[in-house]
Amino acid sequence: MRRLGAIAIVGVSLAGCALLTKDDPVEPKYFTPESGDGTLGPKRAAAGASSAATGLTLHLGRVGAGSYLKERIVHRDSDHELAFYENRRWTERPESYLQRALELTLFEERGVGRALTGAAPTLTADLIDFEEVRGPRPGVRLRVSFALHDDHVVIRERTFTVERWFADEPTGSSPGDRVASALGDALRGAVDEIADQVLADLAKTRDD
Numbered sequence: 001m002r003r004l005g006a007i008a009i010v011g012v013s014l015a016g017c018a019l020l021t022k023d024d025p026v027e028p029k030y031f032t033p034e035s036g037d038g039t040l041g042p043k044r045a046a047a048g049a050s051s052a053a054t055g056l057t058l059h060l061g062r063v064g065a066g067s068y069l070k071e072r073i074v075h076r077d078s079d080h081e082l083a084f085y086e087n088r089r090w091t092e093r094p095e096s097y098l099q100r101a102l103e104l105t106l107f108e109e110r111g112v113g114r115a116l117t118g119a120a121p122t123l124t125a126d127l128i129d130f131e132e133v134r135g136p137r138p139g140v141r142l143r144v145s146f147a148l149h150d151d152h153v154v155i156r157e158r159t160f161t162v163e164r165w166f167a168d169e170p171t172g173s174s175p176g177d178r179v180a181s182a183l184g185d186a187l188r189g190a191v192d193e194i195a196d197q198v199l200a201d202l203a204k205t206r207d208d
Helices: 002-021 046-054 094-109 175-207
Strands: 027-032 059-067 074-075 082-091 120-132 137-148 154-165
Touching: 027 074, 027 175, 059 094, 059 175, 094 120, 094 175, 120 154, 120 175, 154 175
Parallel strands: 027 082, 059 120, 074 120
Antiparallel strands: 074 082, 120 137, 137 154
8 A cells, every 4th residue: 555655656746747747838930021111122104004015904713722821831841742830830821821812913013903893804813832941952932823704615724833942041030930931922923923924814815
């Protein structure tokens, strides 16, 4: 009985120690690829683009993302391994950033008319990857697909990748800030490329 009592006391003591040394709750930090004014990278004036794009109209349809792309920031550790930061999160789901960037670039900066009804072509887009890349060559990567179509045919459909690699160790900012800024730059590059192709296709469709 004495031996059993001693074991019980030791067990209670160990349990108490475990409770006392339990890790503090994770306090997430929130990041956004957008700057303080809601833009990605330097904002261009829309005046010149508007005159060039006069007469072009477009429906912006569904803008989505991979089912695993949510608030938790993703990092890639190999070609086949993805993981999530527990304490680094986006302020919104990544597709929200893509949608706002498309709206800003197409309708405000490039001067395309936003169609709500009628026979204008429709643009849809999906963010497939939106991640930090870790390892010997650190950086960020995003992959996006888009389709421009009317009621009868797909005018253009494409999937492409944009990468930004870190040249040196971060200075003056946190690793999370560095990743958010680089993904913002990559997203801006992707949206500019989509806009270039969409405007060319819209102009061609109008002239035909």
